[in-house]
Amino acid sequence: MTTTKPRKIIIDTDPGQDDAVAILLALASPEEIDVLGIVSVAGNVPLELTTLNARKICELAGKPETAIYAGCDRPLAHSLVTAEHVHGKTGLDGPDLPEPHMPVQDKHGVDFIIDTLREQPAGTVTLCPLGPLTNIATALQKAPDIADRIQEIVLMGGAYFEVGNITPAAEFNIYVDPEAAEIVFKCGAPITVMPLDVTHKALVTKPRNDAFRALGNLAGIATAEMTDFFERFDKEKYGSAGAPLHDPCVTAYVINPDLFSGRHINVEIETQSELTRGMTVADWWGVTDRPKNATFMGDLDADGFFALITQRLARL
Ligand SMILES: [Ca+2]
Numbered sequence: 001m002t003t004t005k006p007r008k009i010i011i012d013t014d015p016g017q018d019d020a021v022a023i024l025l026a027l028a029s030p031e032e033i034d035v036l037g038i039v040s041v042a043g044n045v046p047l048e049l050t051t052l053n054a055r056k057i058c059e060l061a062g063k064p065e066t067a068i069y070a071g072c073d074r075p076l077a078h079s080l081v082t083a084e085h086v087h088g089k090t091g092l093d094g095p096d097l098p099e100p101h102m103p104v105q106d107k108h109g110v111d112f113i114i115d116t117l118r119e120q121p122a123g124t125v126t127l128c129p130l131g132p133l134t135n136i137a138t139a140l141q142k143a144p145d146i147a148d149r150i151q152e153i154v155l156m157g158g159a160y161f162e163v164g165n166i167t168p169a170a171e172f173n174i175y176v177d178p179e180a181a182e183i184v185f186k187c188g189a190p191i192t193v194m195p196l197d198v199t200h201k202a203l204v205t206k207p208r209n210d211a212f213r214a215l216g217n218l219a220g221i222a223t224a225e226m227t228d229f230f231e232r233f234d235k236e237k238y239g240s241a242g243a244p245l246h247d248p249c250v251t252a253y254v255i256n257p258d259l260f261s262g263r264h265i266n267v268e269i270e271t272q273s274e275l276t277r278g279m280t281v282a283d284w285w286g287v288t289d290r291p292k293n294a295t296f297m298g299d300l301d302a303d304g305f306f307a308l309i310t311q312r313l314a315r316l
Pocket residue numbers: 013014015016018019044130131247
């Protein structure tokens with residue numbers, strides 16, 4: 001029997017099939033995770049769709065009481081880059097999910113993040129960004145006092161050995177809003193990063209996808225259909241054994257950090273160069289004396305990760 005309290009988190013997201021699985025995993029894990037709210041951001045698809053998709057996912061999980069807030073509809077300094085080529089026109093192509101009934105909260109997502117961090121005891125709220133970092137950076141700009149109150153920021157983004165997936169140098173989430181990423185990486189809060197180096201090892205192979213489908217419940221079948229959908233893209237692109245399940249690495253880490261290993265290092269964001277904009281310059285080998293600001297993950301126990309997701313989806 002566990003006596004530790006669940007960790008309070010805010011999920012900041014641009015669903016996205018892999019965001020969907022990350023959210024389902026969190027909502028299915030109340031012993032470890034208390035989802036205070038979900039904030040949408042423009043990313044894989046425009047804000048209107050990411051907000052709609054977040055609602056569909058919560059209803060799929062049977063959790064329509066989850067508070068959903070709409071956040072920023074464009075990056076801080078540049079126009080939005082989307083990824084319909086990966087996620088489909090809706091951002092959630094694959095399963096046929098019903099139109100949701102649950103509401104979107106009136107408050108702006110950025111204000112929800114600020115107010116929650118100010119209202120909850122300092123050091124008790126973890127931010128889980130699964131998309132571009134626009135909302136988190138805007139909150140930090142608007143209310144610099146919240147930086148000291150964040151327990152941890154666990155984010156999916158960046159790459160080092162795996163370089164880029166949207167340009168040869170940059171991972172999508174950081175590339176879409178590098179100015180926001182720079183603000184977040186310099187904010188001083190503890191940061192844990194799930195880069196492509198980890199997520200490209202979290203591959204949905206056929207047996208793993210069959211296990212989702214075999215659960216037989218709506219969440220299991222929808223997850224299998226979602227990963228089927230984005231597998232066609234990844235197989236063509238990387239020739240890999242299955243699609244990488246990027247974003248669930250974040251919520252899996254909150255549940256069981258022992259599944260992941262990495263290094264506490266300095267990570268800087270390239271915002272100037274045309275060629276390498278959005279690159280996460282990770283000092284993996286410790287060749288500079290720049291201050292360490294992030295735990296940059298490099299590996300995971302993939303079998304343990306998929307066993308966790310399958311076990312939790314079975315509950316929904
Ligand atoms: Ca995402």
